[in-house]
Amino acid sequence: MAERRLFQEYNRYKKSPPxxxxxxxxxxxxxxxxxIFNWQAIISKPTKKDNPFYYGGQWKLSIAVSRQYPLEPPxxxxxxxxxxxxxxxxTGEICxxxxxxxxxxxxxxxxxxxxxxxxxLDSPEPDSPLNIDAAxxxxxxxxxxxxxxxFNMWKVGSFVDVKKSTPTTITKSNQVIRDxxxxxxRAIIA
Amino acid sequence: MSTYEEEHNIQDRANxxxxxxTARGRQxxxxxxxxxxxxxxxxxxxxxxxxxxxxxxxxxxxxxDADGSRLAQTLMESLQDSGDIDGKRxxxxxxxxxDTLERVKVSSISEDDAFCPICTNKFKDDKYPLVVRLPxxxxxxxxxxxxxxxxxxxxxxxxxxxxxNVLEAEQNRRKxxxxxxxxxxxxxxxxxxxxxxxxx
Ligand SMILES: [Zn+2]
Ligand SMILES: [Zn+2]
Numbered sequence: 001m002a003e004r005r006l007f008q009e010y011n012r013y014k015k016s017p018p019x020x021x022x023x024x025x026x027x028x029x030x031x032x033x034x035x036i037f038n039w040q041a042i043i044s045k046p047t048k049k050d051n052p053f054y055y056g057g058q059w060k061l062s063i064a065v066s067r068q069y070p071l072e073p074p075x076x077x078x079x080x081x082x083x084x085x086x087x088x089x090x091t092g093e094i095c096x097x098x099x100x101x102x103x104x105x106x107x108x109x110x111x112x113x114x115x116x117x118x119x120x121l122d123s124p125e126p127d128s129p130l131n132i133d134a135a136x137x138x139x140x141x142x143x144x145x146x147x148x149x150x151f152n153m154w155k156v157g158s159f160v161d162v163k164k165s166t167p168t169t170i171t172k173s174n175q176v177i178r179d180x181x182x183x184x185x186r187a188i189i190a
Numbered sequence: 191m192s193t194y195e196e197e198h199n200i201q202d203r204a205n206x207x208x209x210x211x212t213a214r215g216r217q218x219x220x221x222x223x224x225x226x227x228x229x230x231x232x233x234x235x236x237x238x239x240x241x242x243x244x245x246x247x248x249x250x251x252x253x254x255d256a257d258g259s260r261l262a263q264t265l266m267e268s269l270q271d272s273g274d275i276d277g278k279r280x281x282x283x284x285x286x287x288x289d290t291l292e293r294v295k296v297s298s299i300s301e302d303d304a305f306c307p308i309c310t311n312k313f314k315d316d317k318y319p320l321v322v323r324l325p326x327x328x329x330x331x332x333x334x335x336x337x338x339x340x341x342x343x344x345x346x347x348x349x350x351x352x353x354x355n356v357l358e359a360e361q362n363r364r365k366x367x368x369x370x371x372x373x374x375x376x377x378x379x380x381x382x383x384x385x386x387x388x389x390x
Binding site for chain 2: 001
């Protein structure tokens with residue numbers, strides 16, 4: 001059942017790409033058509049309106065689907081390092097209830113999960129942290145948290161790729177001056 | 191000797207009165223055996239846990255009826271709570287339960303594009319469809335291929351679409367019946383009950 005359902009999802013995403021209904025989803029596809037169980041996705045938070053902390057960022061995710069899918073949830077990890085209370089900075093592991101067996105529903109699909117992860121970026125839950133430093137900062141010093149997030153994005157180079165992404169409000173003229181811990185760092189996009 | 195809580199029939203959930211329970215003799219031993227059996231078998235995710243939970247629940251019901259004890263009630267509630275929290279216990283339904291699910295004739299489905307939310311195949315494309323409706327209540331119509339929802343319910347007794355616990359829906363129905371029977375009994379023996387209300 002897993003294989004058939006995954007091919008159905010894949011065909012549907014080809015027909016109506018998730019990026020059309022949700023511009024924060026840049027791509028969602030199997031890494032190779034030879035193996036329908038290994039997927040990858042790119043999600044983004046293009047502007048400050050999209051997210052006050054992660055704006056300008058984009059992240060690559062790996063999606064490993066088991067043969068029990070959709071009875072079992074896939075395993076999704078951040079390949080691009082990200083500073084977030086509920087995401088392990090080193091392993092990319094995500095603490096999100098619906099990715100766990102108990103809260104997963106077989107009526108959900110991969111696109112739903114990406115939407116849930118995008119929501120997790122908007123509302124971290126510092127009470128169940130996988131990154132304690134980020135959780136503490138998020139709770140007590142939102143401005144410091146924003147700086148840490150943006151500094152890390154600059155360090156790992158995870159800013160939105162303007163050439164590849166569908167048009168967003170970010171343009172070349174919209175270069176961002178990022179304030180990182182008091183010092184000005186100029187991040188040039190594109 | 192009774193505590194203030196007992197005499198006023200107030201439950202102290204933070205303190206399940208461990209001291210009291212040790213003095214309860216044979217009945218307590220039986221109860222703890224049941225609980226032990228339940229706890230040691232609850233590690234695996236087999237449908238038999240549903241039976242174990244059922245056995246435990248009915249044993250506790252029985253006990254609480256027999257001596258009017260609040261302890262059984264408290265224990266039962268705390269077990270149900272913990273079951274909800276770690277979500278591991280009594281999660282699946284039995285094959286017998288699956289057999290009782292309401293069958294839906296595909297010809298009676300009005301919407302031509304209706305599909306099974308799990309495999310996402312259209313019901314009308316299936317040569318040999320076997321479609322069931324879950325007892326979610328509230329007038330919703332959550333239907334699935336039995337082939338798809340069966341394995342899911344055996345692991346997790348909730349409707350994939352609305353999260354209604356189908357076992358609980360069943361349990362509530364049964365509880366209502368039990369309560370009615372109990373109420374009928376109580377009316378018969380109200381005077382006697384009062385004498386047995388204070389214990390310890
Ligand atoms: Zn199905
Ligand atoms: Zn339902």
